[in-house]
Amino acid sequence: MIITEKKDRKHLLEKIKEYNSFFLLGCSECASLCGTGGEPELVEMKELLESEGKKVTGTFVAKTGCQVLGTKVEIKKNFKSEADEAECILVMSCGAGTQSAVDIYKDKPVYPTNDSLFLGNMTRMQIFDERCSLCGECILEQTGGICPVTACPKGILNGPCGGTNEGKCEVSPDVDCAWTRIYNRLKAINRLDDMKEISKPKNWSAHKKPMTLNVREKKEEGKK
Amino acid sequence: MSFKEALNSGKFTVTAEAGPPKGTDIKKIVHECELLKGKVDAVNVTDNQSAVMRISSTSFCKIILDMGLEPILQMTCRDRNRIGLQSDLLGASILGIKNVLCMTGDHPNAGDHKEAKTVYDIESAQLLRVVDGLNNGKDMMGNDLQGATDFFQGAVVTPEANPIEPQLMKFEKKIDAGANFFQTQAIYDIDKFKEFMSHARKFPVKVLAGLVLLKSAGMANFMNKFVPGINVPAELIGELKEAGKEKALDAGIDIMARHIKQLKDENICDGVHIMAIGAEDKVPEIMERAGLL
Incomplete structure (x- = not known):
């Protein structure tokens, strides 16, 4: 899973100081397990923002934040007005989740609340180590x-x-x-x-950024 | 006689080490290198040693080459990818640098630019293969070179690594990859070193025992604690302590001279690599006391 860590809150508040209303978007997968983007962390963030005199228009823990289409459907179905009302979307998952939100809200600022650290194995509850690059x-x-x-x-x-x-x-x-x-x-x-x-020597060109993979296209090619 | 010729002739070969400074003022190191002229067979020029940013090894190799010394270019894989490494090797070759010591290189974590991006595109054994390829007129991708290099390439080994088995496997890989000579991590226990040499002697490579000049008991204790593969025996630390603060360096010179003499007299290895670490001006004295001058 993708291991994330909360950004320094003071630093985060400084970055978003010009905005007054926020929609908070978490993720039920990795970020929930890391304790950075599940229900409790969203509540905590809501309280923090409100204590700073900000408005939180709504909060939602997406099922899988890196699934762009699924997350879009979930938000539009259940939280359209709350998300539309906010000046800024705060994404409380990983860098991939943040960029799903960028895709969904093309005309709204989207900020990450976490740093994405590595692909991790969880050895015990909330203890992670990196084994694959x-x-x-x-x-x-x-x-x-x-x-x-x-x-x-x-x-x-x-x-x-x-x-x-x-x-x-x-x-x-x-x-x-x-x-x-x-x-x-x-x-x-x-x-x-x-x-x-x-x-x-390792073939580093096997990971040429940015990577893409279209399994469906490959399947189609296989059929031909 | 070149370094390669010296080693191949069976002469007990002596190399020293020069660490280029951080900054453009090279008066001190040039002076120290002057003192080595006519005494040592070659001088290693370190490559941003301990990951501390300094003058490029290649540039300083050229300086001492022009002074009449024979440089050994230390080349690490820490800072350059395979394009940079090959390009710098070709560059060193056209400057007349003949010897290259292939190393993986200390991690930036040890140095003064800890935030640097580590490279390690390849590592020491692979770099040895690259040098072998360049010597045979091919780059890493098998492309023909317009003019091959003519390097005498070597590598490093830690005879007292713990555990020793993976170290010896890597030693053999480096030989397979084309290493002609080895300069070892510092050794202080000659009997233990003999054990390593009885293994190393099975292979067609030359081995220069690495010797680091002990300057105080504190330095010896520090190395025992923090430098992987270095074990200064208690008796030697006792000798340094007994000598007292003022005479400790003198005792360190004695210890090294004694070790060199034993290595040579008993024909244990093919030569020594003297690392004086800040006391390069003492190298001639060490050699004199060892009976080499």
């Missing part, structure tokens, strides 16, 4: 299922660098050395030979 070309089959592109701060592909130290990373003693982890894992599954081959 969405690099466009998965190499997990070569590395015992642990991603060095993500887990190593240098993202290197041929074993540990000189900064590895008793299983920890030079960047911080709180970070495990990805390549020591990979080595231990490959050893455990009896596949150390996977590490002996020199990995070729």
Whole structure:
């Protein structure tokens, strides 16, 4: 899921000071789990804005904020007048959710209340770590299922660098050395030979921004 | 005799290290390099060492080349993508730089521009392959070069890395990728180093033991605590302590000279890489005490 963190509230209020009325848009998926854009956070934001003398015209937790069409239908059906009345839409989900709102409200300012941090695995309730960088070309089959592109701060592909130290990373003693982890894992599954081959330089063009994918078109092509 | 010729002749080869300064005033480092002339076989020029922004390694290599010293260009993968690396290697080649030491490079987190975007498009083993390709007239994509390079390429290894197995796997990968010589992370325990060398001797590569000059007991303790792969034994720290503050540097010079002598006399490795870290003017004295001059 997309891991988000609340922006500094003082900083946020400064950014939106020129507007007086807001519609708050959360998301029931990742942002709810992160505690940045679910029902309680929307209530909290409403109270904060009202304490600053602002008006909140309405609040809504979208089902999936990154689904542009679904979110548009949901808002238009249930909150059209509230959202239309607001001078500004505050989006309390991720950068993708914010840009869904930009698509829906072409003539209204849309502001994010959160910073989007990473694609995360939730290891326990509201504890997240980054395991995949969405690099466009998965190499997990070569590395015992642990991603060095993500887990190593240098993202290197041929074993540990000189900064590895008793299983920890030079960047911080709180970070495990990805390549020591990979080595231990490959050893455990009896596949150390996977590490002996020199990995070729990564094809970074597999993730050429901005990425798009049209599965429907691909399916059509498949039929032909 | 060039650095490559020295190593291949079986001569006990000595390299030193010069870290270009931050800023354009190079008087001090030029003076220190002058002192090395005619004494060492080559001088490594560091590449924004510890991720602290300084004069480019290539530029300073050219300065010492013109002074009559032989530079070893340290090239890290931290700051340039594959286009930049290959372009700078071609640039170094036309300046007459013959030796390149391929490294991944310290993370910007260690340096003075912590907000920098890290690059690491490729890493040390892949960079060695790139150099090999350029030497054979091809770029990374297999395109023909109009004129190949003629680099003598090397790499680094940490003989006391913990755990050691992945380090040794990477050592072998670097050899496969074309490394001709290795300069090691600082070593202080010669017996342990012998164990590493008994493994390294199985491969057709030259190894220069890395030696960092100890200047005080405090410095030794600091390195033990914070520098990966460095283990200064307690006896040596005791020696520095016993010498007292004023004589600690002298004791450090003695320790290094003693180690060099043992490495050479017992034919443990092919040479040494002396890292004096701020006391480059002491390198001739170290060599004298080691019986190399």
